Amino acid sequence: MTPSLETRASRRAARKAGADAAEEIGLTVHDVARDLRRDVAAVELPLPIDGAQEAAASRDRLLAQLDEHLLPRLAELSSPAVVVVAGSTGAGKSTLYNSLLGEDVSDAGVLRPTTREPVLAFHPADADLVAPGPVTELSRVVQHEGVPRGTALLDAPDLDSFVQQNRSTAHQLLEAADLWLFVTTAARYGDALPWQALARATERGASVAMVLNRTPKETLTTVRGDLLQRLRDHGMTDVPLFVIPDVGPHEGLLDPSVVAPVRRWLTLLAGPDRSRAVIVRTLKGALGALPGWVTSLADAVEAQREATHVLRRTVTDEIPAAERLARDAVAAGVVAGASVEARWRDLSGAVGVDRVKVRADRARSTRRAGRAREAALDELRGDVVAAASRTLVAAGARVEERLRGVLAGPGAPAGGEAVVPDGGARAAAREAGTPPVVQEWASRADALVEQARTSGFGSGGTEGGSTDGGAPGGGEQEVARVQSAAKAFGPRGLATLLLASAAGSDDAARVLTRVLDTLADGPVNELRVDLADRAAAVVDAEVQAVLDELGPPEPADDAAAGLRVRLAELRRLT
Missing domain, CATH: 3.40.50.300 (P-loop containing nucleotide triphosphate hydrolases)
Known part of the structure; x- marks a missing residue:
């Protein structure tokens, strides 16, 4: 073959190779690049850890490269x-x-x-x-x-x-x-x-x-x-x-x-063939540069994931001690406080709440006097509800302050300052969310009294109750005793005494012992446990607010995995 023929043959082979390369790029790499663009756009780097700012800039530039050159050019090679x-x-x-x-x-x-x-x-x-x-x-x-x-x-x-x-x-x-x-x-x-x-x-x-x-x-x-x-x-x-x-x-x-x-x-x-060769060469160069960028971005995503896991573990580790502290505050009977004691002294002098007569194990009172006591006890209920709200708000505030310390104080994990609770927002959320929770607690006492007026404070079975066709829960005598107490204080007033006792009022507990003996122990303990559970829920809400800022852990894992898949595809095609 003469040199000129050899030259022409080599040129034809080069043109065919360039066309084949262009066709391969257009038909296969475009799909990979499009999927890569989707996965890169989904990457979030919220935590200000080392390298996050640089990784975000690299992500933005990679998106620009895909949007402004690779994808348009791959879509139209001609x-x-x-x-x-x-x-x-x-x-x-x-x-x-x-x-x-x-x-x-x-x-x-x-x-x-x-x-x-x-x-x-x-x-x-x-x-x-x-x-x-x-x-x-x-x-x-x-x-x-x-x-x-x-x-x-x-x-x-x-x-x-x-x-x-x-x-x-x-x-x-x-x-x-x-x-x-x-x-x-x-x-x-x-x-x-x-x-x-x-x-x-x-x-x-x-x-x-x-x-x-x-x-x-x-x-x-x-x-x-x-x-x-x-x-x-x-x-x-x-x-x-x-x-x-x-x-x-x-x-x-x-x-x-x-x-x-x-x-x-x-x-x-x-010329079509020569310009296409330039395009393909540049495309291959650009595609060859992508794996390094994608690797760095995937590493940054994994660093974010690891930092998120550390922060999540740091925050959740605070839950047991914080819940225990909140429950102990309720169990210790310190909810009622001075405001409830002061209100009780007023009630004792005004309507004689603690001077109800008891004969044959039953409270003796007229309905009229009972309605008067019930109305007066509404003021006590307001104080008990307010005191319980303050207790729950204080429990949440303590947790928020503790979280602030572990996330942004000395020795805090990387990125913690990004998820430190917003003090103003959390305080507003507690102030708005706690009163309805405490009102539900108070309503629970009303429901217990309503139930007890027909079936006693029992569990609804026959244990300790009547076997002769009487009330199914606590027996006729228990029901009669509850009904007499409800008459002396009004149903809502009796529920208020249960609430005050559960909140730690010794005065309310003594009155309940006089009129109900040990029958009130079960509902008082139930209400105390219920309030403790609600205090723990307030704690959990403070922790959850931080966890929500961190977001679910799975998307970060999926983002890194998706980038690794795209990386493998790029390396296979380039």
Whole structure:
């Protein structure tokens, strides 16, 4: 086979390989990239642990890369390769751009910023192939025959523009491009910005070429050699470098001979097969860079999961001691307090609550006197309910303060400050939520008395009750005794005495012993246990508020697992 035939055969093989690669990318990697985008978007990094801020920035950039370049490009491989002309302020980007087209298409001049509106130019014959996307949405789109077929030239705003929106747009367009044509000058190629931008391109696997503009003839060799060495030092040995000499003060387009090397290079990229090869190469580079990003993001998610588990364990470890403290406060009989004692003294003098006569084990009173005592005992009930509410609120406040200490105090686990209870919000929640809970407790006493008036304070069985057809729960004598007490104090008044005794009032307990003997022990103990349970529930609510801030543990696990699956798919396909 002659050399020319060999060359043509190798070119045909290369074109076929590029087409096969493009088809493979379009049909398989697009699905993986789409699933990856979904999983990355679902990642949440709420805890301010080490590396979380950097991971969030990486997540946002990965989403931008997927949204602005990979997914649109994978969805439409036949569209022209986007070549973005980028660089620093005053590098001569727009002048170079216009000179390559042979016409003033993009604004150029001495005023800064020059490029206020990105310009995307493509050959008219490629109009049907240009796919809508971030680049077309952000740019002024023009058709121009000076653009080689199969490519689209994009003039982007300055990367260091003093207008923040311009900087943001420039970086967004760079993420969407297939190839970067980076323009710098002999005076500014050593600045940090060009190398930061080039490192960004290398990181995402983009194809890059560089233009050294306005290079004085007397220093051209030295500057070019220094720049090539810098490129090698940054691992960019394959980056094409074009040097444009300094032509002195001028207006308008550069002479065609000055930009001819760049134009020839663009022409070499032109054509469906060649431009597709550029696209596929950039796509493969971008896809090859994804595993590192995804690995870092998955590691960050797992770090969040571990921190969440530690915080969850730290918080839940507080529950047993806090519940025990709340229950003990109720069991110790300290709920009633001074306000209940003071109210009892008033009742004793006003309506003689503690002077009800008892004969033959039954309280003796008229219904009228019982209604008077019942009305007076309503004031005592208000004090008991208020005292119980204060006890439960105080139990919650103690837990909140304890949680604040273990989450944000010395030795607190990483991220704890992010879930420290909001003192104002928790106090408001306790103040609003506790009174209904205590009212339910008080209603429970009313229900016990109502039941006892027909079946006694028994459990509803025959144990200790009548066997001759009497009341099923506690026997006729017990029922009669309860009914006499309910007559002397009123049903609601008797329930109030049960509540006060359960809350720790010795005065109420003595009255109940006089009129009911030991019959009241069961309901009083039941009410005390009930109140203790409610105090423990208040504790649990404070803990649950923090656990809710942490969120369920499973999503973090699922997010990391999903990212690992996408990572395995990427590695298999790339």
